[in-house]
Every structure is written in structure tokens, then in C-alpha cells.
Amino acid sequence: xxxxxxxxxxxxxxxxxxxxxxxxxxxxxxxxxxxxxxxxxxxxxxxxxxxxxxxxxxxxxxxxxxxxxxxxxxxxxxxxxxxxxxxxxxxxxxxxxxxxxxxxxxxxxxxxxxxxxxxxxxxxxxxxxxxxxxxxxxxxxxxxxxxxxxxxxxxxxxxxxxxxxxxxxxxxxxxxxxxxxxxxxxxxxxxxxxxxxxxxxxxxxxxxxxxxxxxxxxxxxxxxxxxxxxxxxxxxxxxxxxxxxxxxxxxxxxxxxxxxxxxxxxxxxxxxxxxxxxxxxxxxxxxxxxxxxxxxxxxxxxxxxxxxxxxxxxxxxxxxxxxxxxxxxxxxxxxxxxxxxxxxxx
Amino acid sequence: xxxxxxxxxxxxxxxxxxxxxxxxxxxxxxxxxxxxxxxxxxxxxxxxxxxxxxxxxxxxxxxxxxxxxxxxxxxxxxxxxxxxxxxxxxxxxxxxxxxxxxxxxxxxxxxxxxxxxxxxxxxxxxxxxxxxxxxxxxxxxxxxxxxxxxxxxxxxxxxxxxxxxxxxxxxxxxxxxxxxxxxxxxxxxxxxxxxxxxxxxxxxxxxxxxxxxxxxxxxxxxxxxxxxxxxxxxxxxxxxxxxxxxxxxxxxxxxxxxxxxxxxxxxxxxxxxxxxxxxxxxxxxxxxxxxxxxxxxxxxxxxxxxxxxxxxxxxxxxxxxxxxxxxxxxxxxxxxxxxxxxxxxx
DNA sequence: TTGTAGGCGTTATCAG
DNA sequence: CTGATAACGCCTACAA
Numbered sequence: 001x002x003x004x005x006x007x008x009x010x011x012x013x014x015x016x017x018x019x020x021x022x023x024x025x026x027x028x029x030x031x032x033x034x035x036x037x038x039x040x041x042x043x044x045x046x047x048x049x050x051x052x053x054x055x056x057x058x059x060x061x062x063x064x065x066x067x068x069x070x071x072x073x074x075x076x077x078x079x080x081x082x083x084x085x086x087x088x089x090x091x092x093x094x095x096x097x098x099x100x101x102x103x104x105x106x107x108x109x110x111x112x113x114x115x116x117x118x119x120x121x122x123x124x125x126x127x128x129x130x131x132x133x134x135x136x137x138x139x140x141x142x143x144x145x146x147x148x149x150x151x152x153x154x155x156x157x158x159x160x161x162x163x164x165x166x167x168x169x170x171x172x173x174x175x176x177x178x179x180x181x182x183x184x185x186x187x188x189x190x191x192x193x194x195x196x197x198x199x200x201x202x203x204x205x206x207x208x209x210x211x212x213x214x215x216x217x218x219x220x221x222x223x224x225x226x227x228x229x230x231x232x233x234x235x236x237x238x239x240x241x242x243x244x245x246x247x248x249x250x251x252x253x254x255x256x257x258x259x260x261x262x263x264x265x266x267x268x269x270x271x272x273x274x275x276x277x278x279x280x281x282x283x284x285x286x287x288x289x290x291x292x293x294x295x296x297x298x299x300x301x302x303x304x305x306x307x308x309x310x311x312x313x314x315x316x317x318x319x320x321x322x323x324x325x326x327x328x329x330x331x332x333x334x335x336x337x338x339x340x341x342x343x344x345x346x
Numbered sequence: 347x348x349x350x351x352x353x354x355x356x357x358x359x360x361x362x363x364x365x366x367x368x369x370x371x372x373x374x375x376x377x378x379x380x381x382x383x384x385x386x387x388x389x390x391x392x393x394x395x396x397x398x399x400x401x402x403x404x405x406x407x408x409x410x411x412x413x414x415x416x417x418x419x420x421x422x423x424x425x426x427x428x429x430x431x432x433x434x435x436x437x438x439x440x441x442x443x444x445x446x447x448x449x450x451x452x453x454x455x456x457x458x459x460x461x462x463x464x465x466x467x468x469x470x471x472x473x474x475x476x477x478x479x480x481x482x483x484x485x486x487x488x489x490x491x492x493x494x495x496x497x498x499x500x501x502x503x504x505x506x507x508x509x510x511x512x513x514x515x516x517x518x519x520x521x522x523x524x525x526x527x528x529x530x531x532x533x534x535x536x537x538x539x540x541x542x543x544x545x546x547x548x549x550x551x552x553x554x555x556x557x558x559x560x561x562x563x564x565x566x567x568x569x570x571x572x573x574x575x576x577x578x579x580x581x582x583x584x585x586x587x588x589x590x591x592x593x594x595x596x597x598x599x600x601x602x603x604x605x606x607x608x609x610x611x612x613x614x615x616x617x618x619x620x621x622x623x624x625x626x627x628x629x630x631x632x633x634x635x636x637x638x639x640x641x642x643x644x645x646x647x648x649x650x651x652x653x654x655x656x657x658x659x660x661x662x663x664x665x666x667x668x669x670x671x672x673x674x675x676x677x678x679x680x681x682x683x684x685x686x687x688x689x690x691x692x
Numbered sequence: 693t694t695g696t697a698g699g700c701g702t703t704a705t706c707a708g
Numbered sequence: 709c710t711g712a713t714a715a716c717g718c719c720t721a722c723a724a
Contacts, residue, residue, distance in 0.1 A: 070701035294584035416717035
């Protein structure tokens with residue numbers, strides 16, 4: 001009645017090729033208005049059960065699939081959360097991403113996953129690309145972001161969770177743990193066990209560097225200043241652990257402990273040392289980090305730092321969703337902590 | 347001039363709180379029309395360099411960030427690709443997802459990642475949720491999808507790539523490899539090496555089951571019919587490998603080869619066997635699958651099936667992007683093949 | 693090279 | 709409980 005040209009076909013032509021059915025199509029079929037269809041689908045409480053039924057039937061019959069782009073545009077909610085992670089091939093992050101994804105899904109959000117390969121410049125470009133999708137929230141890995149990025153994020157006024165590190169001044173929210181404390185703990189633990197001749201097999205990664213510095217601080221106080229390091233690229237792997245240890249061992253044979261920035265490296269160190277006829281922990285101790293899925297079950301089992309990596313992702317999701325939904329936030333900064341687990345290699 | 351009510355403020359009120367700047371804002375500032383801004387940003391070839399410069403400056407000054415939801419709605423292109431993967435904690439899929447993400451990014455697409463936890467019902471729901479975002483393409487893991495799902499996907503007329511398996515009748519495109527052939531190859535190889543008393547440590551996973559059946563077929567032809575299996579849940583892990591072997595070994599001690607559905611399990615079998623004082627490969631051979639990052643570097647190194655998991659993701663991305671951009675597709679079905687790698691455990 | 697008109701499919705707002 | 713109207717921010721098609 002409102003369309004003077006094609007009274008029978010509604011707003012769009014119903015001829016020729018059929019594009020995907022829209023809300024209007026369902027409305028026309030049911031004789032209801034589009035907004036009622038929308039409500040039946042998104043806010044059923046506001047609609048009479050009988051009407052809902054009619055709508056559902058028409059939806060099923062037409063194969064109607066809502067267009068969230070249009071919906072998001074109108075409602076300014078995307079139900080999308082973006083996560084920026086250095087790399088997936090690094091076993092460290094996988095559990096967190098899995099936890100994040102699972103928990104977001106439980107809340108009805110989906111995950112846009114972006115991998116930076118540890119490049120900060122890349123991260124900046126990514127965030128621009130991401131923001132153009134108007135996600136409801138963003139998860140960042142680490143706390144060192146360019147000033148540019150902080151500004152962009154702040155002016156976008158979008159909920160942000162930084163992860164995998166700790167700082168009193170996050171951009172917005174934070175779910176992480178202290179690499180400094182972990183370093184101190186490792187240092188004190190190993191010194192306490194009587195180890196004095198340290199070697200490091202260490203990934204070239206910012207956060208790992210903090211842990212190492214912190215260990216060295218402890219060692220320094222004990223007068224231990226000579227602690228050679230074999231630096232390896234990310235992602236850490238068994239192979240790199242072997243190489244790292246071989247490198248250290250070629251230069252010097254009297255280590256009594258090798259500290260590794262990841263359990264994968266520790267596994268490699270153990271392998272290489274064993275191949276060289278060194279018994280562990282008899283002649284050499286090995287300390288890992290991350291408590292990866294194998295660490296408790298290798299032989300010997302790896303002493304390490306346990307972090308609840310999955311919980312980290314889950315809590316990041318919870319914090320984000322709470323903020324998105326305007327719930328009063330319990331805490332802006334969540335320290336998930338860590339635990340030193342003594343197993344057989346120390 | 348076209349707005350009789352607020353001639354000076356353009357279409358939207360410019361008062362009070364400032365929402366994010368839009369194309370119209372940039373247009374107003376530069377004195378150009380919105381469409382010119384759009385072109386300067388998305389199709390610079392069509393715009394005079396001088397104009398582009400003016401636009402860029404205004405964009406920088408206002409902090410304008412395009413709204414892809416609006417853009418996608420109008421253009422019917424989302425530059426989004428969705429991938430459905432069973433789980434990330436399964437090391438098998440990580441490389442593929444990484445390759446997929448990297449290659450999509452290289453083409454200007456972003457990745458919506460969905461994890462099903464191996465549930466087919468879940469997959470169906472997921473696809474509906476995914477389609478409502480109008481992705482330009484979808485990547486599926488495996489080839490066994492409900493009829494419902496196939497129908498939905500086909501009627502959505504969206505490019506689809508199935509992966510990690512092979513079939514002559516994919517929904518649309520396929521990048522994978524043959525689990526049957528791999529099974530035969532493993533069986534023939536091990537029989538050829540003279541092994542006769544087989545044990546299996548096997549993940550409870552559909553595709554793994556196909557490989558096992560195929561191995562058993564080969565064994566059957568050799569008159570080998572008794573081959574006990576320890577079934578373990580996914581994701582496979584070193585721990586489960588140990589458990590699986592312990593279970594087999596408790597029932598019977600005369601195996602000469604243990605075949606595993608994943609290198610992680612193989613590593614566990616090796617560990618447990620070694621702990622039990624069994625020498626590998628002297629007394630017992632072990633065969634893995636997947637050629638994970640550690641497999642070549644353990645001691646002994648694991649004989650396994652190599653699949654270029656990253657390339658699988660990269661090629662899936664390429665196939666999808668090619669189809670999205672309307673390029674004539676070289677092949678609908680890509681078999682990335684596999685390679686049996688003989689190392690030290692067999 | 694730039695601009696005009698109209699629409700993409702949905703939801704907010706206000707009215708009944 | 710249901711509906712009319714007007715955005716949401718951008719792009720396609722066509723025109724100048």
C-alpha cells in the first residue's frame with residue numbers, strides 16, 4: 001500500500017534471481033512487520049508465543065539467515081572480539097586462545113584471530129584493520145604497545161584486555177602474571193637447591209628477557225655473575241633446545257643447571273644432554289617454564305613454572321564480556337599468578 | 347543545501363558528544379563528497395594524487411576509522427573468512443591455522459576462528475552463526491558434515507574449502523590428503539620391515555580411524571589379525587601415549603611395533619617403553635603420524651608421516667581467495683600428499 | 693576525476 | 709504486544 005510502483009512485491013523486486021531472504025521477506029510471508037520478526041528472533045520475551053511460532057516457521061521455510069552486518073550497524077554491537085597473538089605455533093599461547101574462544105562462544109561472542117609474528121609495527125596496522133570491524137572488545141598479548149596504539153585504542157573507547165604480563169598501568173584491563181616475580185622465584189629456588197653454575201637457553205622474546213634479568217638479579221646477589229646464555233629464535237622447540245645446549249656445552253662443561261625459557265627448550269636440553277651421556281638430574285639440572293602438556297610426563301619429568309594458560313584466556317573473556325555488558329567490574333587488573341613445580345629435573 | 351532544517355551541520359547533528367567520525371565528517375572537512383573520500387581510501391587510482399593527499403590529512407586529523415560493517419553491507423564483501431577447527435590444543439591443526447591466517451592476511455582477509463571440540467551438532471550451529479556475518483569464504487575441517495550443513499552452505503552459495511581429508515565429492519573445494527593411502531603406506535612399510543606383532547595407540551578421532559582401518563586391511567592380507575588397540579581421547583598427548591602403551595603392555599609383552607595416530611602419542615609410547623626398560627628400536631619399533639616439530643629431534647627420532655600442514659592452510663587460503671575474486675580455479679580438489687619419513691624408531 | 697541518488701538489511705525510538 | 713519511521717555508514721550505478 002505504501003509502494004506506488006509495485007504494490008505486490010514489497011520494497012524490493014521479487015523477480016529474477018533470488019538473493020538471500022531478508023527480514024522483509026519473512027515479514028511479508030507472515031504478514032507481520034519486519035521489526036516484529038526481528039524481535040521474535042532477538043528478544044522473544046517481547047513477542048506473543050503464537051507469533052513467534054509463526055515467525056519461526058517462516059524462517060525455517062525461507063532459510064532466512066540474519067545479516068549481522070546490518071544488525072551491528074544499526075545496533076552498534078558486533079558480538080565480535082578480536083585477539084592479537086604473536087603466533088600460534090608457540091605452544092604457550094594455544095591454550096589461552098582456546099580458553100578465550102570457548103568462553104567467548106559461551107557468551108555468544110565470536111573470535112577474530114590475528115597473528116602478528118612478534119612485530120610491533122604489524123600490531124599497529126592490525127589494530128586499525130581490526131577496529132574497522134567495530135569489535136566489541138580487543139584482547140592484546142603483552143603490555144608493550146606503541147604510544148600510537150594506546151591512543152588509538154583509548155580514543156576508540158573500546159574495552160581492551162592485555163594479557164600475559166603485569167603492569168599497574170594497563171590501557172584498560174589486564175589478565176596476566178609477573179615475569180619478574182617468576183624470575184626471582186626461579187632464581188631463589190635454584191640457588192636454594194645449591195646450584196651455582198648456571199647456563200641459559202633462552203628464546204629471543206621480550207617477556208622471556210624480563211624473567212632472565214630477574215633471575216640474573218638474584219644470582220648477582222649470590223655473587224654468581226658468569227651465566228652464559230644461548231639465545232634462540234621463537235617459537236621455542238625441542239630442536240632449538242638441543243642446539244642451545246650444544247652451543248653452551250661446546251664452550252663450557254661444568255654447568256650444574258640449565259634454565260630454559262620454555263619447557264620445549266628444556267625437553268631439548270634434556271635430550272641433548274642425555275645423548276651426550278650426561279645424567280639428569282644427577283650431573284645436570286634443568287628448569288623449564290610453562291608447564292606444557294608433556295612436562296609432567298617426560299622422563300625425567302620437567303621442573304617448571306605452571307601458569308593456568310587456559311584460565312587466562314577464560315578470565316580475559318569474562319572481563320571483556322562483563323565490561324561490554326556494562327557490569328560493574330570487580331577488578332581492572334587480574335594476576336592469575338604462577339606456581340613453581342618441582343619435578344625430577346632439579 | 348539539501349537539508350532544510352540544519353543547513354550547517356550536515357546530515358547529523360554536530361553538537362554534544364562526538365561519536366566516531368564518519369566518511370561524511372571527512373568529506374565535510376575536505377569540502378569533497380563522501381564518495382570521493384571512499385575512493386581515495388579504497389581505490390586511490392581513481393582519484394587525483396592531490397586530492398588523496400588532502401583526504402589523508404583529514405583522515406589523520408580526525409582519526410577516522412572506516413566502518414567495515416557499513417562498507418560490507420553496501421558492497422556485499424566482508425573480507426572475512428571463517429574457519430572451523432576441532433581444537434587448537436591439538437598440535438595437528440595449529441600449523442594449518444597459522445598458515446591460513448598468514449596467507450589470508452597477505453590477501454587482505456581476516457580470520458574468524460571457531461572451535462567445535464569435535465562436535466558435529468556444534469558445527470551446524472556454528473555455521474549458522476558464521477553465515478550471519480556474511481564471510482566471503484569458509485574453511486571446514488574434514489569432509490563429514492551433516493546433510494543439513496551441506497544444504498545450508500550450498501544455498502548460501504559461499505566459497506567453501508574442506509580440509510584434512512579427501513573425497514571426490516566435496517561441497518565446493520578441497521585441500522587435503524588421503525588417510526586411506528596413508529594407512530596403506532604405513533601398513534606396507536611396517537610389514538615390509540618385517541614387523542608382525544602390532545599394537546595401536548590411537549586417538550578416538552574419525553580421520554584417525556580411517557587410517558587405522560586401512561592399516562588393518564594391509565595386515566589382514568598378511569594374515570595378521572590380532573592387533574590390539576588402546577584407544578585414547580583427543581587431544582593426543584605424551585601422557586596419553588604412555589598410558590596407552592602401559593595398557594597394551596599390561597595385556598601382552600611381545601609387540602614388535604606400536605603404531606600411533608600422532609607423534610605426541612609416539613613420544614609417550616617411547617617414553618613409557620624406555621622407562622620399562624625396552625629399547626627402541628632394538629626391542630620395539632614405534633611409528634607416528636604428523637611429523638610434529640619435535641619428531642625429527644627426539645632421541646631416538648620418530649619415524650612418521652609428514653604432511654605439510656602449514657602449506658595446507660596456505661593453499662586453502664589461496665583457493666578461497668582465488669574463488670572469491672572470481673579467478674578461474676585451477677583445480678577444485680588439491681591433494682597435498684604425504685611422505686613417510688623413516689627415522690630411528692623403526 | 694568527481695558528484696548525485698538510492699539502497700544495503702537491520703534496529704532504536706516513539707507511538708499505538 | 710505490534711507497527712511506522714528514521715537512522716546506522718558506506719558503496720554501486722549512473723551522471724556530469
